[in-house]
Amino acid sequence: MNDRLNVRALSKRFATSEGCFDALTDISFRVAPGEFVACVGASGCGKSTLLRIIAGLESLSSGEVLVDDHPILGPDRDRAMVFQDYSLYPWLTVLENIRFSLRLTANRRAHTLGDAHGAAERSMLLLELMGLTHVRDAYPHTLSGGMRQRVAIARALLTKPHILLMDEPFGALDAQTREVMHDLILHLLALERLTILFVTHDVEEAVYLADRVIVLAPGPGHVDSIWPIGQPPALERTQDLKRSPGFLAMEGKILARIRATSGLQSDIAVLHRLTGQIDRRAAS
Ligand SMILES: Nc1ncnc2c1ncn2[C@@H]1O[C@H](COP(=O)(O)OP(=O)(O)OP(=O)(O)O)[C@@H](O)[C@H]1O
Ligand SMILES: [Mg+2]
DSSP: OOOSEEEEEEEEEEEETTEEEEEEEEEEEEEOTTOEEEEEESTTSSHHHHHHHHHTSSOOSEEEEEETTEEOOSOOTTEEEEOTTOOOOTTSOHHHHHTHHHHHHHTSTTOOHHHHHHHHHHHHHHHHHTTOGGGTTSOGGGSOHHHHHHHHHHHHHTTOOSEEEEESTTTTSOHHHHHHHHHHHHHHHHHHTOEEEEEOSOHHHHHHHOSEEEEEETTTBEEEEEEEOOOOOGGGOOGGGGGSHHHHHHHHHHHHHHHHHTTHHHHHHHHHHHHHHHHHHHHO
16 A cells, blocks of 8 residues: 655754754654554654644755655645644634635635535534534634634544644643543544544553654654554544553553653753752852
8 A cells, every 4th residue: 555644864954043953854754544643752853843844834954755655845735734722713713713724725726616515514514523513603712722622623624634734732631621532533533534643742642542653852853763552443442441551561661762862861960960059059
């Protein structure tokens, strides 16, 4: 089977006022159609930059990103992105937010009236699927965090993307709402035949949701390791899984890799120096 996503020797160098900064180097991995891949790693190792490049929102410095064997040329409706902060338009209602991308495509020549009708119908189905029908005319500021994130996901799904890119989408939610969203996303994965690349700080979330977990390491950002998870199929997964010995062992191994590569040791060394200074001052 062909890859849905193929990232080949990708590197990213930012030009800053202090000179060049290498954010990512030689990143390579493949994602099969229908696969759920999570990406974890220390803060600042380049996870969001990688996702933005794949979304076409940021340029790459070298290497290439192929979607269904074609190099990406910029943002396209085959890829949709969901951000941590929901990024809804506050002046639009729930339904208007979900249908927003129709405004963008309406001006394209390939867009037909049939497409518009199909998308309008799909937006109503997505509202229902996300349990948002009763708030379709509400404005984002009147919704809970979980509801806002469901609006953002529905909006991303409207154009039937092949790949859903999610950057810490549940980071701002409480633990219970997060669990509800986990089960929702697993159902969507099965129903919509999506391929998902998902960035998170939460290793438990990554091991629960993903088929494979990529650990990125900083300095500059590179692939440290890739872990096949081997959980039951999406629709058979239950929250109890998180307490199974196999699950906890996998979570422990991935956490250990993140700790080993995060530079935390040097942070602790600085802390020791700091406390040593304070102790010396107290003694004198
Ligand atoms: N536009 C930019 N110009 C210069 N440097 C940038 C730019 N965007 C990101 N960086 C740098 O690239 C590195 C990776 O940033 P990125 O936001 O991708 O990290 P991250 O892994 O998503 O971090 P976090 O887990 O905290 O969200 C950081 O050192 C950041 O300062
Ligand atoms: Mg980030």
